[in-house]
Amino acid sequence: MNKVQPKTLSGFMELLPNEQVLFNQMQDKIRASYEKFGFLPIDTPVIEASEVLLAKAGGETEKQLYNFTKGDSNLTLRFDLTVPLAKYVAEYYNEITFPFRRYQIGKVYRGERAQRGRFREFYQCDIDIIGDGKLNIINDAEIPAVMYETFKSLGLENFSIHINNRKILNGLFEAADVKEKSVDIMRTIDKIEKIGKETVIAIFKDDYKMTENSINKIVEFIEISGTTDEKIEKLQSLNIDNELYLKGVEELKEVVKHIRLFNVPEDAFEIDLSIARGLDYYTGTVYETFLNDYKSIGSICSGGRYNDLAGYYTDKELPGVGMSIGLTRLFFILNDIGLIKTDKKSISDVLIISMVEDLSKSIEVANQLRASNINTEIYFDDKKIKAKFKYADKLKIPYVIVIGEDEIKSGLLTIKDMNEGTQEQMSIEKVIEKLNK
Amino acid sequence: MNKVQPKTLSGFMELLPNEQVLFNQMQDKIRASYEKFGFLPIDTPVIEASEVLLAKAGGETEKQLYNFTKGDSNLTLRFDLTVPLAKYVAEYYNEITFPFRRYQIGKVYRGERAQRGRFREFYQCDIDIIGDGKLNIINDAEIPAVMYETFKSLGLENFSIHINNRKILNGLFEAADVKEKSVDIMRTIDKIEKIGKETVIAIFKDDYKMTENSINKIVEFIEISGTTDEKIEKLQSLNIDNELYLKGVEELKEVVKHIRLFNVPEDAFEIDLSIARGLDYYTGTVYETFLNDYKSIGSICSGGRYNDLAGYYTDKELPGVGMSIGLTRLFFILNDIGLIKTDKKSISDVLIISMVEDLSKSIEVANQLRASNINTEIYFDDKKIKAKFKYADKLKIPYVIVIGEDEIKSGLLTIKDMNEGTQEQMSIEKVIEKLNK
Numbered sequence: 001m002n003k004v005q006p007k008t009l010s011g012f013m014e015l016l017p018n019e020q021v022l023f024n025q026m027q028d029k030i031r032a033s034y035e036k037f038g039f040l041p042i043d044t045p046v047i048e049a050s051e052v053l054l055a056k057a058g059g060e061t062e063k064q065l066y067n068f069t070k071g072d073s074n075l076t077l078r079f080d081l082t083v084p085l086a087k088y089v090a091e092y093y094n095e096i097t098f099p100f101r102r103y104q105i106g107k108v109y110r111g112e113r114a115q116r117g118r119f120r121e122f123y124q125c126d127i128d129i130i131g132d133g134k135l136n137i138i139n140d141a142e143i144p145a146v147m148y149e150t151f152k153s154l155g156l157e158n159f160s161i162h163i164n165n166r167k168i169l170n171g172l173f174e175a176a177d178v179k180e181k182s183v184d185i186m187r188t189i190d191k192i193e194k195i196g197k198e199t200v201i202a203i204f205k206d207d208y209k210m211t212e213n214s215i216n217k218i219v220e221f222i223e224i225s226g227t228t229d230e231k232i233e234k235l236q237s238l239n240i241d242n243e244l245y246l247k248g249v250e251e252l253k254e255v256v257k258h259i260r261l262f263n264v265p266e267d268a269f270e271i272d273l274s275i276a277r278g279l280d281y282y283t284g285t286v287y288e289t290f291l292n293d294y295k296s297i298g299s300i301c302s303g304g305r306y307n308d309l310a311g312y313y314t315d316k317e318l319p320g321v322g323m324s325i326g327l328t329r330l331f332f333i334l335n336d337i338g339l340i341k342t343d344k345k346s347i348s349d350v351l352i353i354s355m356v357e358d359l360s361k362s363i364e365v366a367n368q369l370r371a372s373n374i375n376t377e378i379y380f381d382d383k384k385i386k387a388k389f390k391y392a393d394k395l396k397i398p399y400v401i402v403i404g405e406d407e408i409k410s411g412l413l414t415i416k417d418m419n420e421g422t423q424e425q426m427s428i429e430k431v432i433e434k435l436n437k
Numbered sequence: 438m439n440k441v442q443p444k445t446l447s448g449f450m451e452l453l454p455n456e457q458v459l460f461n462q463m464q465d466k467i468r469a470s471y472e473k474f475g476f477l478p479i480d481t482p483v484i485e486a487s488e489v490l491l492a493k494a495g496g497e498t499e500k501q502l503y504n505f506t507k508g509d510s511n512l513t514l515r516f517d518l519t520v521p522l523a524k525y526v527a528e529y530y531n532e533i534t535f536p537f538r539r540y541q542i543g544k545v546y547r548g549e550r551a552q553r554g555r556f557r558e559f560y561q562c563d564i565d566i567i568g569d570g571k572l573n574i575i576n577d578a579e580i581p582a583v584m585y586e587t588f589k590s591l592g593l594e595n596f597s598i599h600i601n602n603r604k605i606l607n608g609l610f611e612a613a614d615v616k617e618k619s620v621d622i623m624r625t626i627d628k629i630e631k632i633g634k635e636t637v638i639a640i641f642k643d644d645y646k647m648t649e650n651s652i653n654k655i656v657e658f659i660e661i662s663g664t665t666d667e668k669i670e671k672l673q674s675l676n677i678d679n680e681l682y683l684k685g686v687e688e689l690k691e692v693v694k695h696i697r698l699f700n701v702p703e704d705a706f707e708i709d710l711s712i713a714r715g716l717d718y719y720t721g722t723v724y725e726t727f728l729n730d731y732k733s734i735g736s737i738c739s740g741g742r743y744n745d746l747a748g749y750y751t752d753k754e755l756p757g758v759g760m761s762i763g764l765t766r767l768f769f770i771l772n773d774i775g776l777i778k779t780d781k782k783s784i785s786d787v788l789i790i791s792m793v794e795d796l797s798k799s800i801e802v803a804n805q806l807r808a809s810n811i812n813t814e815i816y817f818d819d820k821k822i823k824a825k826f827k828y829a830d831k832l833k834i835p836y837v838i839v840i841g842e843d844e845i846k847s848g849l850l851t852i853k854d855m856n857e858g859t860q861e862q863m864s865i866e867k868v869i870e871k872l873n874k
Contacts, residue, residue, distance in 0.1 A: 004492035006527035006750040009482060016532055017477035017539065024478050034554030036807050038785035038814030041461050042456035045446060045558050046483060046544060055441035068505030070548055090443035095453055097831040099818060102454065107483060111507055120484050136817040138796060149807070263799040313443040348475035363698040370473050370586070376499060380573040381536060394534040
């Protein structure tokens, strides 16, 4: 028989079980953190009608789409979880209770050029809070609290949530009389970390023909530094008499105040006036999150406030605030730099190895352990004892229980700690106590 | 602006949050049951190269495929989790530790005719145990133990796991000299519940031209009844001198013996000699599972033993045994007949409602509850108290904590039990104790 080569498509992450266990634990922790803040799960289809999914899309995105026809239908695989959320909220508007706090964890598809660390199928883990007409600014402070909880639960220590407010930037541009160039200017400011201040000023002058006064105002703004409170003070003392600007500063101040109330420590967040994000989508608070020791990776969790979630589906005003973690890429990066922290490396807590042919006692012990919620596996195959232990070792199962004639007679079990290399004899009750600790 | 109608494709299940919570709990329980038996997770792509995914397929399945091209690639969405498993095991054969016990829970795609209760995108929850060359028969007994654990954890009571062995049927056909017609005969036997015994005999005689002796042997076999032990006894005393038949009876006996050792109660499983399943795939033990009060639904969990998992990818002999639950359909059915049992109807354990504008105290209490792993939500919007309680009610949140001037002064919190309608005052420590109970 001719064999077909079993091959996974490039750009599609497929893990061996030991790594999948770690991936799933990360996903579980993200989900638990989202649920701790009361976000509700939704699960939308991977496939949507193209006219629905692409109601707003265009440009760059279109090229990357997985798009096809089936029968009369033009279908597209979802490329993010935001458009499906907009569809969902517009579709079930009358049945949803607002403010609608939802999370969704699922795969999305983008046919990007395959390269190391880039994936065509990847998990996004999104939370959003959608208001019906309006949405309290405190929600903008709770999102960073969720980010903090989430990354702490993943065992990350040295990360920083960068916060800005788009109103400040937009107001500043109005005040500096360069509003019509704001998109270009923001794009340039966005690159300041990469290209440096001098180049930014040169672009302002030569490309955008900005006046010196305008440039000074913006540079003065960009150069604001200091502690979080100093930054807010400087923003207030810049004497920019623009309503939008002042509103933005007020919002930022309110967000910072409440982030602190949520017990997010001072070193885990900062005001970063250089981040702009999503040029036409975000309208208020914006977030990016960096691993301080690995800034070159870019933001590992981003989001912000928007005025209008679903304008292309409905007339209802649906403001929201949210954030997204690209889990597949994050896992890849953390795995690469050795930052994956987990409490459990295996699914099974214990492997039972029998030294006798009759497996009755092994099964009886497994039944008792499983009834106590201990993940238990029995090695059934007729192999040498060494091979059985090797199996536990390869699967990183932390404990092995050996059952032979002696154990059956005495009723005591021999339990081996695979990490310590030690072994003890104890009753089944003691084993349960030990493994449930 | 012209609005696009927000619409989900027909045949794609999309739930409101309250139902999604129940769905996810079912999925969690299935996963926990699988992990309790030490099955390892894998997660394969939804999209595969068509030549890989369709290495074996043909006939009926092909019509239902979601198939498309992107660039030079011919791609197909997976239609089950078995072919991806075969690919996975063949692809990573050298890195996998055997016996390979894996579970996979994920969406699969079949473009079936849309009708009530039929879905084009649905979750399958599969477990399989794959041996390298051989696989102990006790594994065939552990699969029903996992089924039992899983359905019990879902709160189902009155279900029955039907068990048969394909060797018995095949051996019987050899002994009755009708081997070359076995496919047709099995297909006919498979329908006996629907069309009745007389029609089956008529088909045997008229359509398949079977001798009276052959028909008698098969009918005598089909009519075997009684307790599990009586059935095994009758199978042994039928005096069928055929190696395959005897091997099948021996295996069935061994499986039954170990199912009992696994503490699966007598009324939760039965030998059912009429089930045949998957004509060319299964080679030994086969399973189907029925809700006794809703037999017309058909099997809610099926599977069996096969000799050759991945013959179209590799020369390695990879026998296995497994089963699959179609979760989306099962959820739909159980929801329909009101059989969904859950411990928790909401994500949040408690909603905090503030009677004062300053939310500091509310946030402080939320921080403490969340630190104790209590899912906690704060109602931020400036609404009337009645609207806030209605929110808790709609989301089925079981407790509400009210924080007003009195609570801030006294330090005691007012907690209302939304199901009982009662309320108490207590310290935050007592609240944590109460909610963690």
